[in-house]
Amino acid sequence: MIQTDRLTLRKPCSADVDDLFEFLGDDEAMAYTHRDATWRDCRKRVLVHEWFRRKDGAAPWVVVNRADGRVIGWGGLYQDPFERGWGYEVGYYFHPDAWGRGFASELVARALVEADERLKLVEVWAMAHPSNPASKRVLEKAGFVEERYLPERPRFLLRRPRPPVEA
Numbered sequence: 001m002i003q004t005d006r007l008t009l010r011k012p013c014s015a016d017v018d019d020l021f022e023f024l025g026d027d028e029a030m031a032y033t034h035r036d037a038t039w040r041d042c043r044k045r046v047l048v049h050e051w052f053r054r055k056d057g058a059a060p061w062v063v064v065n066r067a068d069g070r071v072i073g074w075g076g077l078y079q080d081p082f083e084r085g086w087g088y089e090v091g092y093y094f095h096p097d098a099w100g101r102g103f104a105s106e107l108v109a110r111a112l113v114e115a116d117e118r119l120k121l122v123e124v125w126a127m128a129h130p131s132n133p134a135s136k137r138v139l140e141k142a143g144f145v146e147e148r149y150l151p152e153r154p155r156f157l158l159r160r161p162r163p164p165v166e167a
Helices: 014-024 039-056 103-118 133-141
Strands: 007-010 061-065 071-078 089-094 123-128 145-150 155-161
Touching (some): 007 103, 014 061, 014 071, 014 089, 039 071, 071 103, 103 123, 103 133, 123 133, 133 145, 133 155
Parallel strands (some): 089 123
Antiparallel strands (some): 007 061, 071 089, 123 155, 145 155
16 A cells, blocks of 8 residues: 555455446546446456556556545556556546546656656556547656657557666
């Protein structure tokens, strides 16, 4: 379990699926990415990511608002088990009630600490939908730069190289 100023980031458990499906299965919340059609799809996604955590060393966390103990998001650093080959990426999904409050920036910052300090990754990727400029801004503030547009997805692919190590 990891604590930031306002968030608790922890591995998911089966009891979290109801809270996660509330937004991971919601058309509005997931308008720019994959939406889980059923509770079972959501459970499968969470379990598959957790299985890969053992192999890859990272998977999305459940994001809990420390102020009220409510599950408000899911995300962090991971290799997408459903679309392998992109390398480590940072992603985040939040309940609409949590939008616009800086939680995504806080989550991304902590995920990059994991990437730099624990996993020592050379680079981290992220994707942002063109119709979601707020998400792209979160990534750019964290040091990501647009690499290219992927018309087949359609998404911007952003990259954040590892910061130089000071001598």
